[in-house]
Amino acid sequence: MLKPVQKKSLSDSVFEQLRAEIISGRMEPGSTLPGERVLCEMLEVNRGAVREALKRLEQARLVSVQHGGSTTVLNFRETAGTDLLSTLLVTPEGELDTQVARSVMEMRSALASDIARLCAKRGREVAGPLAEVVEQMGANRKDLVALQALSLSFWGLLVEASGNVAYQLAFNSLRDSYARFSHLLTRVLADELTDLKNYKAICEAIAAGEAEDAEFYSRDLMEIGERQIVRVLDTLDRVKE
Amino acid sequence: MLKPVQKKSLSDSVFEQLRAEIISGRMEPGSTLPGERVLCEMLEVNRGAVREALKRLEQARLVSVQHGGSTTVLNFRETAGTDLLSTLLVTPEGELDTQVARSVMEMRSALASDIARLCAKRGREVAGPLAEVVEQMGANRKDLVALQALSLSFWGLLVEASGNVAYQLAFNSLRDSYARFSHLLTRVLADELTDLKNYKAICEAIAAGEAEDAEFYSRDLMEIGERQIVRVLDTLDRVKE
DNA sequence: GCTGGTCAACTGGTATGACCAGTTTGATTT
DNA sequence: AAATCAAACTGGTCATACCAGTTGACCAGC
Numbered sequence: 001m002l003k004p005v006q007k008k009s010l011s012d013s014v015f016e017q018l019r020a021e022i023i024s025g026r027m028e029p030g031s032t033l034p035g036e037r038v039l040c041e042m043l044e045v046n047r048g049a050v051r052e053a054l055k056r057l058e059q060a061r062l063v064s065v066q067h068g069g070s071t072t073v074l075n076f077r078e079t080a081g082t083d084l085l086s087t088l089l090v091t092p093e094g095e096l097d098t099q100v101a102r103s104v105m106e107m108r109s110a111l112a113s114d115i116a117r118l119c120a121k122r123g124r125e126v127a128g129p130l131a132e133v134v135e136q137m138g139a140n141r142k143d144l145v146a147l148q149a150l151s152l153s154f155w156g157l158l159v160e161a162s163g164n165v166a167y168q169l170a171f172n173s174l175r176d177s178y179a180r181f182s183h184l185l186t187r188v189l190a191d192e193l194t195d196l197k198n199y200k201a202i203c204e205a206i207a208a209g210e211a212e213d214a215e216f217y218s219r220d221l222m223e224i225g226e227r228q229i230v231r232v233l234d235t236l237d238r239v240k241e
Numbered sequence: 242m243l244k245p246v247q248k249k250s251l252s253d254s255v256f257e258q259l260r261a262e263i264i265s266g267r268m269e270p271g272s273t274l275p276g277e278r279v280l281c282e283m284l285e286v287n288r289g290a291v292r293e294a295l296k297r298l299e300q301a302r303l304v305s306v307q308h309g310g311s312t313t314v315l316n317f318r319e320t321a322g323t324d325l326l327s328t329l330l331v332t333p334e335g336e337l338d339t340q341v342a343r344s345v346m347e348m349r350s351a352l353a354s355d356i357a358r359l360c361a362k363r364g365r366e367v368a369g370p371l372a373e374v375v376e377q378m379g380a381n382r383k384d385l386v387a388l389q390a391l392s393l394s395f396w397g398l399l400v401e402a403s404g405n406v407a408y409q410l411a412f413n414s415l416r417d418s419y420a421r422f423s424h425l426l427t428r429v430l431a432d433e434l435t436d437l438k439n440y441k442a443i444c445e446a447i448a449a450g451e452a453e454d455a456e457f458y459s460r461d462l463m464e465i466g467e468r469q470i471v472r473v474l475d476t477l478d479r480v481k482e
Numbered sequence: 483g484c485t486g487g488t489c490a491a492c493t494g495g496t497a498t499g500a501c502c503a504g505t506t507t508g509a510t511t512t
Numbered sequence: 513a514a515a516t517c518a519a520a521c522t523g524g525t526c527a528t529a530c531c532a533g534t535t536g537a538c539c540a541g542c
Contacts, residue, residue: 082410166348169322173323
């Protein structure tokens with residue numbers, strides 16, 4: 001399968017470079033960035049490119065820039081939003097950050113169960129489309145990659161029907177993080193993806209408006225995958241020592 | 242109390258204007274934005290300002306711009322991160338969006354209980370500083386505004402000690418949303434803020450490493466505030482009809 | 483009739499150099 | 513020592529030119 005080649009603009013490169021410096025900690029929170037004109041020289045680009053990159057960093061809450069003053073590095077852990085997760089998931093060395101991965105899995109479990117609960121409470125109309133997805137999962141029970149996509153659809157429907165935008169936005173960030181490593185997780189999540197019984201149970205609980213059941217089965221389902229992934233992460237950590 | 246006046250740059254204004262158009266739905270997802278040069282004319286600013294604003298919109302995942310092609314509006318509900326919450330909390334008319342507020346409160350409850358649980362599991366060393374905050378809360382039990390700040394410190398410590406970056410980043414967005422209306426919530430949250438017994442119970446559960454207790458008391462505490470706020474939100478909705 | 487090439491007219495991306503507007507600094511004045 | 517003020521920073525705005533992808537109409541050539 002061929003993928004579209006990714007093309008980066010200058011300001012994108014500048015942005016990524018500065019972001020890496022900040023996230024890695026090489027630029028400490030509170031320290032000041034070089035002036036725009038200096039950055040131009042160092043990076044050998046024009047000032048417009050630098051400014052566009054700085055605006056993006058500001059939007060991501062990684063830096064704070066003030067007219068006349070200087071641009072300072074923020075403590076992103078205390079300011080950034082969840083959209084930074086997919087970036088944090090990759091260490092400066094390009095490897096998977098296991099601690100961040102654990103965080104993502106924990107959040108996934110917590111959100112999923114509450115999403116299902118809310119859905120049973122006030123989004124029962126989604127049970128129909130949901131059942132269709134589960135049916136397709138049944139038809140593709142041997143194709144893990146297809147199941148991955150269907151599972152994402154399943155939870156996408158659920159989170160939308162939950163009527164909770166906060167969860168939806170957090171879900172977006174989790175999904176983006178997931179996308180970065182989905183190919184590695186296909187097999188690790190096999191048990192969860194093929195647990196059709198649980199998907200159906202969630203579906204039925206929502207259709208029946210049984211919030212507690214929906215919450216219970218979701219938590220159960222999530223814990224299956226979380227357990228497996230944590231096991232892999234623990235192994236990874238042990239190997240690296 | 243005087244507050245520093247906020248000074249907006251041109252690109253900030255452009256950004257906010259376009260963001261409002263997108264969030265309000267006046268610009269539909271999938272539709273294309275006018276070209277940069279056209280925007281310049283319409284907004285009467287130079288192209289640099291427009292481009293900086295577009296970069297920020299891109300970073301916030303509200304639009305997608307491609308070289309040579311056109312700039313299209315994204316469905317922010319399916320792409321943005323939690324940092325958009327504080328913006329969504331205010332309707333185009335400048336009022337509080339009660340549905341978003343409910344979402345925020347629900348997420349708060351879900352996160353808080355899991356944060357406390359994780360803290361008891363692997364962040365017990367925070368019990369000391371935590372106890373200090375609780376002690377200060379006791380000393381200021383009559384000053385609701387002080388209690389608000391201390392409560393934020395309490396949860397800030399907790400989320401940091403939980404060792405879960407995903408929760409920390411989500412917490413940042415919740416905190417920002419909260420900040421916008423904290424003055425209105427001072428009295429509504431009075432019962433929660435003065436429930437010292439519960440704060441202490443959480444504190445002790447964490448010190449003892451009792452994850453289930455920490456989770457239970459947190460959920461209990463959050464539900465106090467959530468119940469009150471939901472009651473107010475329901476009233477607001479009823480009045481507006 | 484289809485494929486593939488070419489070209490013009492879009493779109494956004496980069497570059498430059500000037501100037502405006504706040505902030506900081508430090509020498510000067512009181 | 514404290515207040516003052518002007519240079520020398522910093523970022524913000526601007527106009528203009530040109531580079532670089534994208535699109536679609538058009539036109540060979542098989």
